[in-house]
Amino acid sequence: MTKLHEWFRRLNDKLVHVLVYLALIAALTPLFSVLWEVFRRGISAINLDFFIKPTPAVGEVGGGVANAIQGTLITIGLASLIGVPIGIITGIFLSEYSEAKLSSFVRLFNELLNGMPSIVIGLFAYTLIVTKIGFSVAAASFALALIMIPIVSRATEEALKLVPATIREAALALGMPRWKTTIFVALKGARKAVATGVLLAMARIAGESAPVLVTMGYWKWWFAGFDRPVAYLALNIFLFAKSPFENWIALAWGSALILVVIILGINVVVRLLMREKRL
Amino acid sequence: MSSPYKIEVENLNAWYGHQQVLIDINMKIKDKAVTAIMGPSGCGKTTFIRCLNRMHELVPRAKVSGKVIFNGVNIYDNGVDPTWVRKRIGMVFQKPNPFPMMSIYDNVAFGPRIHGIGDKKLLDQIVRQSLEMAGLWEEVKGDLRRPASALSGGQQQRLCIARALALEPEVILMDEPTSHLDPISAAKIETLIRRLAEKYAIVIVTHNVQQAARVSDYVAFFYMGRLVEYGPTKEVFERPRSELTERYVTGKFG
Numbered sequence: 334m335t336k337l338h339e340w341f342r343r344l345n346d347k348l349v350h351v352l353v354y355l356a357l358i359a360a361l362t363p364l365f366s367v368l369w370e371v372f373r374r375g376i377s378a379i380n381l382d383f384f385i386k387p388t389p390a391v392g393e394v395g396g397g398v399a400n401a402i403q404g405t406l407i408t409i410g411l412a413s414l415i416g417v418p419i420g421i422i423t424g425i426f427l428s429e430y431s432e433a434k435l436s437s438f439v440r441l442f443n444e445l446l447n448g449m450p451s452i453v454i455g456l457f458a459y460t461l462i463v464t465k466i467g468f469s470v471a472a473a474s475f476a477l478a479l480i481m482i483p484i485v486s487r488a489t490e491e492a493l494k495l496v497p498a499t500i501r502e503a504a505l506a507l508g509m510p511r512w513k514t515t516i517f518v519a520l521k522g523a524r525k526a527v528a529t530g531v532l533l534a535m536a537r538i539a540g541e542s543a544p545v546l547v548t549m550g551y552w553k554w555w556f557a558g559f560d561r562p563v564a565y566l567a568l569n570i571f572l573f574a575k576s577p578f579e580n581w582i583a584l585a586w587g588s589a590l591i592l593v594v595i596i597l598g599i600n601v602v603v604r605l606l607m608r609e610k611r612l
Numbered sequence: 613m614s615s616p617y618k619i620e621v622e623n624l625n626a627w628y629g630h631q632q633v634l635i636d637i638n639m640k641i642k643d644k645a646v647t648a649i650m651g652p653s654g655c656g657k658t659t660f661i662r663c664l665n666r667m668h669e670l671v672p673r674a675k676v677s678g679k680v681i682f683n684g685v686n687i688y689d690n691g692v693d694p695t696w697v698r699k700r701i702g703m704v705f706q707k708p709n710p711f712p713m714m715s716i717y718d719n720v721a722f723g724p725r726i727h728g729i730g731d732k733k734l735l736d737q738i739v740r741q742s743l744e745m746a747g748l749w750e751e752v753k754g755d756l757r758r759p760a761s762a763l764s765g766g767q768q769q770r771l772c773i774a775r776a777l778a779l780e781p782e783v784i785l786m787d788e789p790t791s792h793l794d795p796i797s798a799a800k801i802e803t804l805i806r807r808l809a810e811k812y813a814i815v816i817v818t819h820n821v822q823q824a825a826r827v828s829d830y831v832a833f834f835y836m837g838r839l840v841e842y843g844p845t846k847e848v849f850e851r852p853r854s855e856l857t858e859r860y861v862t863g864k865f866g
Contacts, residue, residue: 384709
């Protein structure tokens with residue numbers, strides 16, 4: 334009897350082990366096959382021209398996505414210029430200055446904004462800006478900045494809360510004004526965690542396509558002013574992949590590859606920052 | 613002004629939200645002497661000294677009424693800058709709180725720097741004097757670039773004292789400065805307090821009756837937000853006027 338029990342127990346153990354490993358494989362297979370497919374197809378599109386030439390004309394051979402790389406950097410840069418300061422200031426306000434009631438109110442709106450479908454944010458920017466000045470870097474950056482704000486402000490708030498109150502008190506008791514203490518003592522102590530939040534927000538918007546689609550539209554030339562569109566990597570994938578031209582499709586895969594590499598790269602930097610913070 | 617008192621507290625009341633923690637405190641604090649504030653936990657002693665340099669108001673929903681007259685100026689008057697008050701009245705906290713990532717030097721130079729002293733020679737001099745006065749110079753002079761977090765707890769507390777001294781304050785408030793330290797480090801701080809009393813008015817909060825007896829010239833006994841008894845230490849310990857004080861100093865409660 335006990336022998337049989339033991340046999341069942343061992344069998345159960347084995348069975349659960351097998352199931353767990355199967356689940357693991359099921360979860361990892363799509364991830365790796367996506368990465369592999371993007372890498373395999375993307376790498377064949379990548380050569381020197383890919384990085385230095387702009388979008389090719391229809392029927393033209395070769396060409397690259399240099400203009401889209403430029404446009405993506407400009408758009409993310411401008412979005413960060415708008416979104417990061419607002420996000421950090423909101424985070425400071427929530428952690429240092431706000432009354433509990435107001436905080437929970439602002440936090441609720443922050444979360445709503447964070448959960449908002451990005452296409453809705455795009456439409457908002459469309460009615461606010463595109464209807465006035467047209468499809469443009471300005472409109473797209475504005476939409477992307479709105480996506481960044483809740484991420485950055487949440488990261489800032491959490492980071493500031495980890496700075497011990499005793500350290501703030503030390504500075505205040507030496508006659509440092511409160512606003513200076515907030516910036517030069519608290520924010521300085523939290524700077525790595527804030528940088529982490531900013532990077533994650535950048536990684537997030539680098540991959541956004543819906544809000545850019547409704548605010549920037551299609552542009553195959555170089556940057557020509559903030560009131561004009563620019564080419565955008567994430568949009569390239571969408572626009573080129575559905576085209577009938579073989580070299581455009583190849584460029585879409587190439588764009589996908591560098592986008593994945595950029596986002597992966599940012600995440601690696603974030604991990605390194607986090608590890609250092611623990612020391 | 614030749615008043616023997618550095619700080620005169622008049623009808624001081626303090627609240628956290630709706631809870632009143634200090635009730636009608638009147639007290640004159642002598643210059644160049646150690647005044648100890650003792651009493652059981654929650655009696656308001658820490659709140660009291662935080663009212664003396666306007667640190668109390670930093671807590672959300674905290675409120676104060678009454679006067680704290682320092683050098684003839686009520687520090688709660690409109691137009692008095694709290695940062696000026698905190699610069700003139702230094703504070704040392706219960707738990708040593710040096711800026712952990714900063715060097716020993718930068719910790720001490722922090723105060724003078726934020727108040728506009730940039731001259732390297734002058735800063736060097738201030739740092740050295742402050743560390744000497746805090747009795748830490750001999751132990752750290754070899755390497756002032758070490759981070760403050762590398763020091764022992766007792767050394768960190770003396771660093772915090774040096775940091776407060778660097779601003780040449782007139783009063784030093786100490787909130788149970790030895791409660792997180794081992795007995796040897798605590799004894800060093802007590803000796804230091806006696807020495808500092810030659811130059812400064814010192815107010816020290818303690819829940820340790822023996823410590824109050826050892827270090828102070830004057831002692832105040834607080835109970836449930838009220839000042840029960842205040843006088844020269846010897847008198848209070850030998851001939852307490854209130855039965856409550858007697859029971860406290862003889863260890864019947866606390």
